[in-house]
Amino acid sequence: MINLKDYESLGGALRAAISHWARETCLIEADRERENCRLTYRQFDESTRPVVHALNAFGFGSGERAAILMTNQSKWLIAAYAIFFRGGVLVPLDYKMTPVEQVQLLRHSGAKTLFAEYYLWRAITRAANFADITLDHVIVTDAPAGGELAGATRWESLQDSGDTEFVSRSRGDAACIVYSSGTGGRPKGCILTHDNYLEQCMALTKLYPFRPGVRYLSILPTNHAIDFMVGFIGPFVCGAAVVHLRTLRPEYIREAFTRYRITHVSVVPLVLKNLERGLHQRFAELSTPRRFLLNQLIRLNRALTQRKPHPQISRALLRDVHKAFGGELEGMFVGGAFTEPATLQFFYDLGILVANGYGCTEVGTALTLSDFLPFRPDTVGKPLPGVQLRIVEPDGDKIGEVVVRGHTVMAGYLDDAELTAETIRNGWLHTGDLGRLDDDGRLQLFGRRRNMIVTSEGKNIYPEDIENAFEGLAVKEFCVFAANYLWPQHELAGEKLVIVLHPESGQEITDAVVTTASGSNRRLPAYKRVSGYLAWERDFPRTASMKIKRDVLAEDIRSQLTRESLAPL
Amino acid sequence: MRTLAQTTDEILTLAAQQFKVARETLSPNDDFFKTLGIDSLQALSLLTRLENHFHVELPDYELQDVSDFGTLAGRIQARL
Numbered sequence: 001m002i003n004l005k006d007y008e009s010l011g012g013a014l015r016a017a018i019s020h021w022a023r024e025t026c027l028i029e030a031d032r033e034r035e036n037c038r039l040t041y042r043q044f045d046e047s048t049r050p051v052v053h054a055l056n057a058f059g060f061g062s063g064e065r066a067a068i069l070m071t072n073q074s075k076w077l078i079a080a081y082a083i084f085f086r087g088g089v090l091v092p093l094d095y096k097m098t099p100v101e102q103v104q105l106l107r108h109s110g111a112k113t114l115f116a117e118y119y120l121w122r123a124i125t126r127a128a129n130f131a132d133i134t135l136d137h138v139i140v141t142d143a144p145a146g147g148e149l150a151g152a153t154r155w156e157s158l159q160d161s162g163d164t165e166f167v168s169r170s171r172g173d174a175a176c177i178v179y180s181s182g183t184g185g186r187p188k189g190c191i192l193t194h195d196n197y198l199e200q201c202m203a204l205t206k207l208y209p210f211r212p213g214v215r216y217l218s219i220l221p222t223n224h225a226i227d228f229m230v231g232f233i234g235p236f237v238c239g240a241a242v243v244h245l246r247t248l249r250p251e252y253i254r255e256a257f258t259r260y261r262i263t264h265v266s267v268v269p270l271v272l273k274n275l276e277r278g279l280h281q282r283f284a285e286l287s288t289p290r291r292f293l294l295n296q297l298i299r300l301n302r303a304l305t306q307r308k309p310h311p312q313i314s315r316a317l318l319r320d321v322h323k324a325f326g327g328e329l330e331g332m333f334v335g336g337a338f339t340e341p342a343t344l345q346f347f348y349d350l351g352i353l354v355a356n357g358y359g360c361t362e363v364g365t366a367l368t369l370s371d372f373l374p375f376r377p378d379t380v381g382k383p384l385p386g387v388q389l390r391i392v393e394p395d396g397d398k399i400g401e402v403v404v405r406g407h408t409v410m411a412g413y414l415d416d417a418e419l420t421a422e423t424i425r426n427g428w429l430h431t432g433d434l435g436r437l438d439d440d441g442r443l444q445l446f447g448r449r450r451n452m453i454v455t456s457e458g459k460n461i462y463p464e465d466i467e468n469a470f471e472g473l474a475v476k477e478f479c480v481f482a483a484n485y486l487w488p489q490h491e492l493a494g495e496k497l498v499i500v501l502h503p504e505s506g507q508e509i510t511d512a513v514v515t516t517a518s519g520s521n522r523r524l525p526a527y528k529r530v531s532g533y534l535a536w537e538r539d540f541p542r543t544a545s546m547k548i549k550r551d552v553l554a555e556d557i558r559s560q561l562t563r564e565s566l567a568p569l
Numbered sequence: 570m571r572t573l574a575q576t577t578d579e580i581l582t583l584a585a586q587q588f589k590v591a592r593e594t595l596s597p598n599d600d601f602f603k604t605l606g607i608d609s610l611q612a613l614s615l616l617t618r619l620e621n622h623f624h625v626e627l628p629d630y631e632l633q634d635v636s637d638f639g640t641l642a643g644r645i646q647a648r649l
């Protein structure tokens with residue numbers, strides 16, 4: 001592995017790594033049973049040159065912003081490296097957002113160059129707010145022959161025209177602007193510096209070093225902080241290989257483990273749960289004697305790995321289970337949302353190590369990660385090297401807000417000094433999450449102080465961002481809340497959103513209103529939907545500028561209504 | 570060539586088989602996440618079954634903003 005201390009920027013570190021690992025396998029991209037491409041680090045470098053040259057020809061300068069809007073594929077990483085090579089700032093956009101949301105964030109980011117997959121670009125050009133943005137250069141991948149490009153340039157038409165100068169950046173310069181949320185209301189563009197990423201990478205690879213021969217399966221979106229680090233920067237600096245799948249269906253993911261002898265993968269709790277369900281189904285299909293034998297082996301493995309993991313023993317004991325994961329899986333990382341301890345325990349008992357971590361976009365990738373010494377499924381592990389973590393204003397159970405300080409904390413939110421000052425106070429980033437440190441220094445999470453939820457897919461949902469979906473509802477006013485914000489409880493499982501409806505005076509919530517609200521709800525992506533409504537008879541407290549005082553309203557509701565008052569929507 | 574109604578009907582039958590629910594409980598306007606009680610990954614699994622049945626290739630993004638059988642049927646019909 002190259003020594004990241006020697007480098008000032010992600011571009012510099014990646015450039016050195018690509019040269020150092022020239023002959024190692026770098027990327028494999030597969031689509032169903034087909035393998036689209038396989039590149040060594042040298043070939044990756046060669047594939048980057050036309051893109052670097054194009055950026056140069058565009059006059060793309062140091063510190064300029066360029067966005068990527070693609071599903072996981074080799075060209076995502078090629079475009080990202082080209083942007084860093086030219087000293088640019090990368091804006092990774094979530095391909096699962098709606099085109100209107102993507103336009104909002106593109107506009108907010110100030111990016112004038114966009115790399116996008118053809119179908120995502122086409123969707124953006126049809127978005128109602130497309131006229132809000134001016135893009136100078138758009139490069140599209142996967143465009144069909146004769147496809148309407150709407151002013152974009154085909155990736156395949158880019159030409160390599162010789163050497164292009166590397167543009168250096170300093171550690172304190174912005175490397176990426178990553179949106180944690182805020183499409184409907186207040187965009188939260190986290191400015192993450194080169195120092196943030198290089199320090200994060202050093203901390204993670206110290207705990208979980210990659211090496212040539214590691215094959216990392218990239219299934220979380222690369223725009224997601226976890227995959228950006230663990231499926232791009234980390235593997236590259238260590239000479240590991242990254243495997244991309246163009247379709248993320250569970251059956252192809254399962255096949256990929258075997259076909260590419262995957263050693264590492266990062267998942268969100270939803271995917272982990274799906275893998276668990278698949279294994280349960282397979283176990284249920286076993287004959288009674290085989291099922292009995294399996295249970296005995298699991299029990300034996302549990303006893304042998306109580307104090308620390310013994311991967312070789314576990315693999316030998318539970319060979320068939322491990323074969324289903326390709327037989328060479330060394331570990332999975334799970335993060336982005338709350339993972340049930342029972343799920344972590346299920347995998348650990350099978351000898352499959354799932355490292356549970358905790359972090360937020362504002363700190364890049366992770367703040368804590370489990371170390372299995374011993375296995376503690378009720379915690380998210382210890383703070384990573386270099387992360388200072390404290391619990392402030394603890395209650396009688398020692399539970400308080402998690403605050404952190406260190407090299408990985410972002411520089412701030414783009415164009416929002418007020419929010420930055422609210423979030424980072426005296427150098428400490430206030431996460432809004434409630435936690436407790438146990439006697440060994442491991443963090444346990446218990447809920448949130450903020451009005452938000454995180455889905456099992458790792459998506460942050462802020463209630464104010466989805467309120468515009470209910471505009472036009474025949475009520476006097478309405479407001480969306482996280483149920484756990486209205487009625488705090490010390491757990492993170494099953495977070496839900498609720499809508500509070502205040503009818504016109506003297507009226508009640510009619511069936512027609514509920515039907516309309518339900519229809520609006522259905523038009524939202526499934527993960528953003530509200531699960532119930534509350535009827536509220538008093539005017540919402542508001543500021544002088546007529547904004548709802550959400551904290552005051554929440555307190556009023558809390559004092560008068562319970563969860564039982566919720567009706568399903 | 571199938572009609573859209575036939576395609577929709579076949580999708581409902583395949584979904585009922587895959588998620589072990591009675592065919593008559595499903596209708597084209599149903600939100601399949603809600604009716605079948607499935608998550609986004611399980612919905613993607615259904616897509617593979619539909620690909621094999623209709624002999625078409627459906628990119629994952631075809632399901633991105635779809636939550637009812639009728640719209641899904643329309644997307645498949647366009648590729649037949």
